[in-house]
Amino acid sequence: MKLIIKYSALMLLVAGLNTACNKELESHGPVSNDPAVPLKVSNVSVVNGNGVATISYVLPKDSNLLYVKAVYTITSGQESESRSSYYNNSILVEGFADTLEHEVKLYSVSRSEVVSEPVVAKIRPLVSPLWQVYRSMQVINAFGGYNLTALNPSRANISILVTRPNVFKEYETDRDKSVYTKTDSILSKVRGLDTMNYRYGFVVKDRWGNKTDTFYKTFKPIYETQLDPAKFSTFVLPGDAKQVTNGAALQYAWDGRLGWPGTSFTDAATNGTGPQTMTFNLGALAKLSRIWIRPFPEGTRYYYLSTMKRFEIWGSANPSLSGAYDQSWILLGSYTLTKPSGLPYGTDSAEDQATAAAGFNWEIDLNAPKVQYIRIKCLENFAGGTNQSINELKVYGDPR
Numbered sequence: 001m002k003l004i005i006k007y008s009a010l011m012l013l014v015a016g017l018n019t020a021c022n023k024e025l026e027s028h029g030p031v032s033n034d035p036a037v038p039l040k041v042s043n044v045s046v047v048n049g050n051g052v053a054t055i056s057y058v059l060p061k062d063s064n065l066l067y068v069k070a071v072y073t074i075t076s077g078q079e080s081e082s083r084s085s086y087y088n089n090s091i092l093v094e095g096f097a098d099t100l101e102h103e104v105k106l107y108s109v110s111r112s113e114v115v116s117e118p119v120v121a122k123i124r125p126l127v128s129p130l131w132q133v134y135r136s137m138q139v140i141n142a143f144g145g146y147n148l149t150a151l152n153p154s155r156a157n158i159s160i161l162v163t164r165p166n167v168f169k170e171y172e173t174d175r176d177k178s179v180y181t182k183t184d185s186i187l188s189k190v191r192g193l194d195t196m197n198y199r200y201g202f203v204v205k206d207r208w209g210n211k212t213d214t215f216y217k218t219f220k221p222i223y224e225t226q227l228d229p230a231k232f233s234t235f236v237l238p239g240d241a242k243q244v245t246n247g248a249a250l251q252y253a254w255d256g257r258l259g260w261p262g263t264s265f266t267d268a269a270t271n272g273t274g275p276q277t278m279t280f281n282l283g284a285l286a287k288l289s290r291i292w293i294r295p296f297p298e299g300t301r302y303y304y305l306s307t308m309k310r311f312e313i314w315g316s317a318n319p320s321l322s323g324a325y326d327q328s329w330i331l332l333g334s335y336t337l338t339k340p341s342g343l344p345y346g347t348d349s350a351e352d353q354a355t356a357a358a359g360f361n362w363e364i365d366l367n368a369p370k371v372q373y374i375r376i377k378c379l380e381n382f383a384g385g386t387n388q389s390i391n392e393l394k395v396y397g398d399p400r
Contacts (some may be wrong), residue, residue, distance in 0.1 A: 005194040036046040037332035038062050038108040038116045046049045046121055051128035051206075052094040053375050055104060055121050059089055064110045065275040071118075072099075072104040075128075076209045094124040097210035129156030132205045133186070134212040142288035142366065143231065143396070146217075148179070148202070156206065163201035163214070171201050171214075189363075193221045224289050227395045231283025235373060238323030241276035250278055253390045263296045265306065268387035276386045277377045285317060285372045287398035288332065294359035295337075296389040302356035303339045303382050307391040310336050310379040312361065315371030320330045329375065332364045345382060359392070 047054045051070060054068065070082045076093035084091040104123070105118035110233030122393035129152060136151040137160070157311040162177040170250070177200075179188045181285055200216045205211040217224075234250045244248055247261035255262055266276050295307040313332045320328045337360065348356075 004112070012333050030382060034064055035114060036064060036108065036110065036112075037114055038110040039066050040108055040116045040119050041068060041106055042119070044106065044119060044121045044305070046123050048123055048125050050126045050132065051096050051130065052092060053096075053104075053123035053125055054090055054092055055106065055270075056090040057106065057119075059086060059174060060108060061211045062108070062110075064112070065108055066111045066113075067109050068235070069107050069109055069115075070103060070104050070121075071107065074208055074210070078209065080208075093123065094199070094209070095206075095208035096123075097128040097130050097206065099127060103255050104175060119352045121385075124154070127212070129154040129158060130204050130206050130210055130212055132157055133160070134215065136225055137202060137204070137215060139200075139202065139219060140218040140366070141219050141222055142189065143191070143222045143398075145193045145221050146198075146219050147366075148186070148188040148190070150186040152182070152184050152186055155184050157291050159205045160188070161203045161205055161211075163203065165199070172183050195221050195223045218265035222289070223398045224286075224396055224400070225398070227282055227284065227286060227397060227399055229256070229394070233278045233281045233283065234394075235281040235319075235322065236318070237277075237279050237319070237375075239277065240279055240323065241271045243267065248389075253280075253393050256296065256392070258391060259297075263389060263391045265296065265389040266387045268306070271387060274386060275376050275377050275379050278388070279319075279373065279375045282372050282374060282395060282399075285370045286395075286397045287370045288315065288364040288395065289362045290361045290370065291374075292359050292361050292394040292396070294388055294392040295356050297353075297390040298358070300353055302353060303337070303348065304346060305350055306385070306387045306389075308376075308378045308380075308388050309382050310334075311380065312377045313364070314375040314377065315364075315368065316373045316375075317369065317371055319373050330368060330371070332368050332371070333362060335362050357396075364397070390400050 041057035043058040045056045052245050055179040067083050067085045070093050071092050071095055073099040074080050082091050082093050090316045104121045107118055108116040123324050133150045138149050140147050159178040163171040163175050164174050166172050177190050184334045201214040201216050203211055203214050206280045232254050244267045248263055248265035251263035252262045260300045271280050298304045312334050314329045315332045316329045339352055340355050341352050378386050
């Protein structure tokens, strides 16, 4: 008896599944069997955009209308189709990489998937984002590599494929150096290259397969090494902040020790509320590339208390002794530290902790002259004050 009940239940389950499958299949078919051809759209107008066009129209008074579709051929030669429901009176066509005239066929489609006769719209897209990026692209020498910049005002999804010669002297794509983005201001910094001549090719491609010509660039990375911290020394100027009295010292910022007391930590109580500065001597005149800074952790919290949030780095080859930020000093860069997770103050994620523990590279303006003296000015720390702490720092550049 139990076997019969189980068998009956199984049959009912199978029957239910079959019914559900049939209903699902039916839902993907036409929603009507009406064979009538739908009326066409009318009063067509076009607004051309960068690589796209918006086509507006008046919908027919046809209760059987389900959607409007546009059929067209894009620059790559591929036939494309866009759809817009009967709730809308416009349709977007995209994927064009030229500014030529194109024909777009507009079809009314009924609930029975019956298609009307086409209405032809003629479009002439503006300059494609593809070419906007390509024509604005620049590649310049940088320390240990190159900097690539480009503008993408349309915020289009694009790829900048970086190609380089293989052992057979054939150019192939380097996926690690290529850029995939939709940001409006593109910046790619490639590092880790030797100081020799390189010739790379750069091609811009969009998601429809359109691509530009290849832009070739020969570049030579600038020499970079870590400056010797054994040559560093404090250089206290009038107005410089005092360190806390319970064990911190400016020279601890480059002593190679992590944690307390191997840190530089200025005193909030004795230095007032204005920006706090510390100054030191590199011991050699050098063209700087970057300064690596590891924040001091309060327990496991790095984005906390005296960790610098907004700060400036200044340099000088021959500073005045007044302590003023006069003409003997040049601004090497303004910086803002952002917590990766975006969590509230006092809460660091594992990613936040790992990122800060590895330290941050703050790049120096490539156009800055050689300097020997450095000033770090804290404008705001994570607690809202201006006292600053640095667990460790390293300075990179070319001291030759």
